[in-house]
Every structure is written in C-alpha cells, then in structure tokens.
Amino acid sequence: MVDFSRFDARHYPTLPVRDGYEAWAPTYESTVSDLMDQRLLDRLATVPWASVGEAVDLACGTGRGGTWLKAKGVGRLTGVDFTPGMLEKARARGIYDELRLDDATATGLPDAGFDLVTQMLADEHMADLAPAYREAARLARPGARFVLVGFHPWFLMSGFPTHFDRAPGEPVAPTIGSGVKT
DSSP states (O other): OOOOOGGTTTOOEEEEEHHHHHHHTTTHHHHHOGGGGGGHTTTTTOOGGGGGGEEEEETTTTSSHHHHHHHHTTEEEEESSOOOOHHHHHHHTTTOOOEEEEEEBOOOOOOTTTEEEEEEEGGBBBSSSSSHHHHHHHHHHEEEEEEEEEEHHHHHHOOOOOOOOEETTTTEEOOSSOOOOO
C-alpha cells in the first residue's frame, strides 16, 4: 500500500479509490475542468480520431472522454469502469456501444480488439502503472494508439491530491490503490 500522506499536504480525509469515485459520481461533471483532459486532447494532432473503428475508454468514469471521442468521429466505443455510479452517468449519455463494470487493468475484453485505447485522469490513483500499460498493450491491435491523459500527478507531487467536496466545505480525497479510479 502506498503512503498517501506524502501526497497530501492538506491532510484531507480519504476514501478508498472506488468508494471515493462512487461518492463523487453525482457531482463529478460539475467539478472537473475541461482543461484537465479535453483541452489536452484537442492539442493532440497525431491521432486520426475519425479513422478509429473500435476504441476502448478505460476508466471511462461518467463518459466525459467518450463524449469527446465520439464528437471527433471515433466509431464503436466500449467503456470500462469499476464504479457503478460513474457507469450509470456514462450510460445516460448514450454514446457507448458497450459499458463494462470491470477494472481497467484487467478488463476481460478480447486481445488485440481495438484501434485506440484511452485512459484519462486515472493514473494518479494507481500504485503501479505496469498493469495499466500491459492491459492497454494487450487490447491494442497492431498499429493501434494508446492515449493516456494524466494531469493529476503534478498536483500530487505538489501535495495537492485529487479531491472533491462530499458535502459543502467537506473535502475528501480518493486514495491511491491497486485498481483504477474510475
């Protein structure tokens, strides 16, 4: 287990990753800035988004990233998340062809099934990135792209963890764990 306190100079109360994101699901959309993922994706010019036939959105959360991918012309889209509350929000968007309640580091999806593998804003909750990279490599077809958007580590290294208000004025931080935020 990772000592989370070294990443948290503010000493927020913490929740395990899955519990934290389950609690955050109702307000997530109103608290996450597009600067953290979508505006970064807008600057990525090396991926031919509209040419992607099959994509998987690992740690898809509420579907913010999936909505961006679909708007860029990505074809069939599968979302994977291990938080039921986040998946419920993603399902309500109606943009995923398939949604799976699974860990993004061990999805159970078929080998080499995707032209594009994405993971956005989840790496900061992983104690070890190797399983995520292995899963992305396993899922990717030859010539596929893996797009990882990880903006939060800068905050963690500055002692400012990912957090949200469970109630007004009551911040809480999902910790680092063995799985993925989602």
